[in-house]
Amino acid sequence: MAKALHHRDLRREAKQQGEPVPPIASLAIAFSAQALARLGMPTAGADPNFDRGMLQDLRTIGDPLGEDDLPSDWRFGHTDETRIDLLLVGGESSEPSLNSLFEKWCGILSSGWALVHWDFARRREDDKEFFGFNDGVSQPGIRGLRPDGTPLVNRPISSDDPRSLEFARPGQRLVWPGNFILGYQREVEGNSPGSIFEPPQSWMRNGSYLVYRRLNQNPERFREAVEGLRAYLASQGEIASHDWLSARLVGRWKDGTPVVMSPDGPNTEIGKDVFRNNNFRYAFGEQEIKVTQQDGSTRIVMATPGDPRGKLIPLMAHIRQINPRAGQSEEGAEQHPQKLMLRRGVTFGKEIEEDPEGERGLIFLAYQTSISRQFLFVQSTWANSANAPTSWGPDPIISQDGTASPKRRIRVFVPSGRPHDCPFNGRWVIPTAGEYLFLPSLTGLKELCQS
Amino acid sequence: MYIPPPRYIDFDRSSRSNALKRGWDRLIGQAIENVSDLPRVLDPLKATNNAIQDSVTWSGFPRALDSWFDVGNDPARMAAAHRAAEVVYRTVPVVVARPDRSEQLANVPFNPGQNIYLAPQRRNGVVSANDAFGLTERPQDEYLEWHTVRDPQTGAVLRIDFTSEPPEYWSFLAEQDAELAATVYSELLDEQVDTDDIIFPGDVFCPRFLVNTNEVIYLGHVRLADQRIDFPARFEAGNYNPDNTWNTKRGAVHLIQRNNTLLAEINLAANATRRFAVRPDLQAQIDRFTLTACGGFGGLNRNSDPSIGSFVNTLALDNHRVMVSNPLGLFISEVQLGGFRDPQGNSVDRDEILTTVRGDWNDEPGRARVVRFSIHPPEGAGYTLDQCTFNDHALDTGGPIARKTFIAVHGIAEPGTLQNPLPDHPIELCGADLVEHPTLRPKLFAPVNWASRLQVGVPEDSLAIDSTRAMMRVMTGGREV
Numbered sequence: 046m047a048k049a050l051h052h053r054d055l056r057r058e059a060k061q062q063g064e065p066v067p068p069i070a071s072l073a074i075a076f077s078a079q080a081l082a083r084l085g086m087p088t089a090g091a092d093p094n095f096d097r098g099m100l101q102d103l104r105t106i107g108d109p110l111g112e113d114d115l116p117s118d119w120r121f122g123h124t125d126e127t128r129i130d131l132l133l134v135g136g137e138s139s140e141p142s143l144n145s146l147f148e149k150w151c152g153i154l155s156s157g158w159a160l161v162h163w164d165f166a167r168r169r170e171d172d173k174e175f176f177g178f179n180d181g182v183s184q185p186g187i188r189g190l191r192p193d194g195t196p197l198v199n200r201p202i203s204s205d206d207p208r209s210l211e212f213a214r215p216g217q218r219l220v221w222p223g224n225f226i227l228g229y230q231r232e233v234e235g236n237s238p239g240s241i242f243e244p245p246q247s248w249m250r251n252g253s254y255l256v257y258r259r260l261n262q263n264p265e266r267f268r269e270a271v272e273g274l275r276a277y278l279a280s281q282g283e284i285a286s287h288d289w290l291s292a293r294l295v296g297r298w299k300d301g302t303p304v305v306m307s308p309d310g311p312n313t314e315i316g317k318d319v320f321r322n323n324n325f326r327y328a329f330g331e332q333e334i335k336v337t338q339q340d341g342s343t344r345i346v347m348a349t350p351g352d353p354r355g356k357l358i359p360l361m362a363h364i365r366q367i368n369p370r371a372g373q374s375e376e377g378a379e380q381h382p383q384k385l386m387l388r389r390g391v392t393f394g395k396e397i398e399e400d401p402e403g404e405r406g407l408i409f410l411a412y413q414t415s416i417s418r419q420f421l422f423v424q425s426t427w428a429n430s431a432n433a434p435t436s437w438g439p440d441p442i443i444s445q446d447g448t449a450s451p452k453r454r455i456r457v458f459v460p461s462g463r464p465h466d467c468p469f470n471g472r473w474v475i476p477t478a479g480e481y482l483f484l485p486s487l488t489g490l491k492e493l494c495q496s
Numbered sequence: 497m498y499i500p501p502p503r504y505i506d507f508d509r510s511s512r513s514n515a516l517k518r519g520w521d522r523l524i525g526q527a528i529e530n531v532s533d534l535p536r537v538l539d540p541l542k543a544t545n546n547a548i549q550d551s552v553t554w555s556g557f558p559r560a561l562d563s564w565f566d567v568g569n570d571p572a573r574m575a576a577a578h579r580a581a582e583v584v585y586r587t588v589p590v591v592v593a594r595p596d597r598s599e600q601l602a603n604v605p606f607n608p609g610q611n612i613y614l615a616p617q618r619r620n621g622v623v624s625a626n627d628a629f630g631l632t633e634r635p636q637d638e639y640l641e642w643h644t645v646r647d648p649q650t651g652a653v654l655r656i657d658f659t660s661e662p663p664e665y666w667s668f669l670a671e672q673d674a675e676l677a678a679t680v681y682s683e684l685l686d687e688q689v690d691t692d693d694i695i696f697p698g699d700v701f702c703p704r705f706l707v708n709t710n711e712v713i714y715l716g717h718v719r720l721a722d723q724r725i726d727f728p729a730r731f732e733a734g735n736y737n738p739d740n741t742w743n744t745k746r747g748a749v750h751l752i753q754r755n756n757t758l759l760a761e762i763n764l765a766a767n768a769t770r771r772f773a774v775r776p777d778l779q780a781q782i783d784r785f786t787l788t789a790c791g792g793f794g795g796l797n798r799n800s801d802p803s804i805g806s807f808v809n810t811l812a813l814d815n816h817r818v819m820v821s822n823p824l825g826l827f828i829s830e831v832q833l834g835g836f837r838d839p840q841g842n843s844v845d846r847d848e849i850l851t852t853v854r855g856d857w858n859d860e861p862g863r864a865r866v867v868r869f870s871i872h873p874p875e876g877a878g879y880t881l882d883q884c885t886f887n888d889h890a891l892d893t894g895g896p897i898a899r900k901t902f903i904a905v906h907g908i909a910e911p912g913t914l915q916n917p918l919p920d921h922p923i924e925l926c927g928a929d930l931v932e933h934p935t936l937r938p939k940l941f942a943p944v945n946w947a948s949r950l951q952v953g954v955p956e957d958s959l960a961i962d963s964t965r966a967m968m969r970v971m972t973g974g975r976e977v
């Protein structure tokens with residue numbers, strides 16, 4: 046982990062100084078429970094949801110089921126022939142080199158495994174997912190130190206500010222590493238660490254459960270739905286623009302600007318400022334914060350307003366529904382940091398203009414140590430629910446209700462300043478494959494290879 | 497008119513239907529009247545079209561037990577909390593007489609063998625241990641209570657019943673129409689319940705003891721109604737007995753934990769409209785527990801009260817008059833059953849294991865008002881619930897399901913307008929004693945006026961002072977340390 050972060054820092058620095066950016070060449074290999082069983086690796090005591098596999102959880106996750114209780118929209122992963130045993134996640138700076146990396150690996154694995162599917166994922170311009178929003182803005186900060194004693198993640202908040210105990214960058218919640226990697230202290234209520242999350246098997250130390258979801262997106266359908274919402278509100282005498290509404294559904298403007306800091310439109314100065322674009326907690330406002338920047342200079346980060354009632358970021362907005370921060374929920378704010386995962390979304394598929402009929406969407410990858418308390422909780426207890434974390438309706442982007450056309454009632458504060466309930470039916474995120482996997486550490490992987 | 501939580505499903509079956517409706521209206525009307533001098537309390541019947549509706553939700557498993565067992569992420573401790581949630585405890589108020597003739601009340605564990613029991617006087621005047629009962633409570637204090645129905649022979653779990661009906665409703669119903677109440681009891685539990693089971697035939701008596709330095713002498717039973725006990729029930733002939741066996745040992749028809757009352761909810765909502773020193777405006781960084789401690793409303797180590805309190809307070813500080821909307825009640829808004837697995841480990845359609853007994857998941861668009869549901873194996877299944885799991889917990893208790901059952905208070909709030917401005921909202925000092933904060937470490941903290949009460953000179957403008965430091969000052973008699 047420390048190595049990976051170091052590499053990321055090098056790339057970032059090079060980019061900032063205009064030097065050639067070191068290439069990314071990475072390969073991660075993750076295993077399903079079935080694959081580990083087949084390889085004879087002991088997994089007793091592993092996460093029970095991982096053991097059973099994602100198919101067993103689909104009633105909770107909400108993917109529509111057809112005959113034999115199999116997911117009707119999945120393209121692979123749900124039949125014996127297309128079962129996902131291994132997931133290879135490779136990174137390269139160009140498509141041809143990525144292809145050759147994969148060919149090499151498929152060659153190595155071909156003795157025992159067959160290729161089920163392969164998706165070419167890439168970063169779109171400005172890291173925008175297919176509905177047009179900048180993704181990957183918010184990420185928890187992992188507590189802990191690198192071998193050289195410096196913090197794993199940058200901690201710019203001045204240490205005499207009590208918020209430095211809770212946040213890495215302003216608004217970036219610090220979380221104990223056992224929430225993401227086995228073998229460390231985990232997150233419990235309050236800021237003090239919980240007990241060490243012991244790996245169930247020694248080879249699993251430093252590993253992590255990887256939730257893989259292949260989520261097709263239908264940007265046209267989403268656009269139409271937002272348009273429908275606009276027209277519905279207009280019929281009630283509430284005039285709001287398309288972009289105004291879609292920002293309320295996500296909680297950010299397309300460039301990443303949090304709506305709570307800039308209610309009327311995007312503001313790139315905020316959206317692209319890592320000290321500001323996460324600096325909000327909903328329940329109350331944030332006072333000024335003094336931070337030290339990379340070059341050693343200090344700076345005052347401006348205060349941000351609170352939004353306890355969801356006037357700016359509705360309580361059902363995607364980023365609020367799946368991470369209510371200090372705001373309302375049925376469990377209580379002190380439980381929220383435990384739900385955080387390390388999330389990596391990458392887009393797959395071609396641009397609409399290039400291939401109007403093709404598949405496109407988001408490969409959702411999330412690392413965690415408890416599937417039921419993290420991914421599964423967030424997707425089913427919160428995103429899919431009309432009553433949790435609040436009663437403002439299900440997540441307008443990702444909620445599933447077991448049918449091909451989910452019915453939703455969502456609540457937004459309309460321009461005239463009142464909360465208004467609106468229908469928002471339909472599906473624009475269609476899960477087409479998925480699995481729970483285990484990503485071992487390099488040492489764990491070696492042990493695995495030896496067996 | 498104020499409507500009862502299950503609407504008129506029972507009242508409409510009574511020959512005295514109209515009288516019941518009017519009676520309930522008076523009962524709630526009085527409760528609202530009692531709190532109406534607070535400037536930001538709304539009489540829900542007087543709300544205009546301008547009023548908005550919003551709800552607050554919390555999970556139904558007692559937070560207090562999770563704290564007590566420090567469950568964190570540990571499944572074994574969580575299982576212990578689930579078991580503890582079903583240990584019903586019974587206490588008896590006893591009159592303790594001293595040789596100097598002073599008398600006081602003490603609460604001691606129910607023990608009929610030692611004459612420690614309550615009993616109603618029979619028609620022939622006798623108070624007998626054969627009718628013994630105690631004040632019963634389930635330690636389920638999040639306005640959701642449940643009863644695990646077991647096979648009397650094998651102990652296998654046949655069904656789990658969940659309820660959020662307030663005791664006031666059932667006292668009212670039973671005292672107005674005992675026959676009907678007994679009929680509904682019988683239907684809900686699928687048992688034969690008679691009016692005599694739920695109505696006291698005579699005044700209730702409690703034991704009286706003389707306590708000397710070296711002996712305790714039983715002096716007989718005295719009328720309980722003459723004592724001042726803190727329990728939401730009345731104990732005279734003809735009153736409803738909420739501690740009857742069908743609502744305690746053999747079933748759960750309504751809430752019985754002493755804090756789980758509708759009047760408590762109304763008072764809490766009313767008191768939470770006040771403006772407290774720790775949170776003079778919506779920008780103050782105050783969590784729901786600190787607010788509850790400062791306001792002195794509700795229990796601190798609960799999910800429910802602090803959530804309701806901070807929800808109401810937020811609306812009140814944002815220029816609204818607030819109250820629970822009509823029908824006033826505590827409602828089950830959702831139960832998430834995706835975690836259920838049959839003995840083979842397969843998930844099951846929710847409709848096969850869930851029966852919604854009273855209320856409606858879609859009572860009004862976006863507002864569920866369910867007050868009772870049951871979980872059971874699918875019809876004809878050859879297994880019992882204890883063989884199943886729920887989110888990887890054995891289903892031999894109702895706890896795992898309670899965690900995924902959400903209770904809601906539906907609020908109504910009338911915004912102040914230019915034509916109809918709200919009266920002043922004065923800042924009030926905090927009214928709590930030294931309390932234990934449920935999540936902060938170090939855990940103890942003193943709300944501000946504690947410090948000022950002890951005259952340690954907290955300046956007026958540092959109202960949101962660092963609570964631990966305030967406590968330290970209190971502990972050291974005001975000297976800075």
Ligand code: HEM
Pocket residue numbers: 174175176178179180181182183184258260261262295297363364365367368388406407409420423424428442443474
């Ligand atoms: C195609 C599907 C999805 C789209 C288009 C999408 C889009 C977005 C966008 C635009 C953001 C804001 C950028 C940011 O804060 O990083 C975001 C944040 C986030 N999303 Fe998604 N997302 C999708 C699926 C999911 C799923 C399945 C989950 C989890 C179950 C999830 C969890 C999160 C989380 C935790 C955040 C960060 C919120 C915060 O901390 O404030 N997303 N997503």
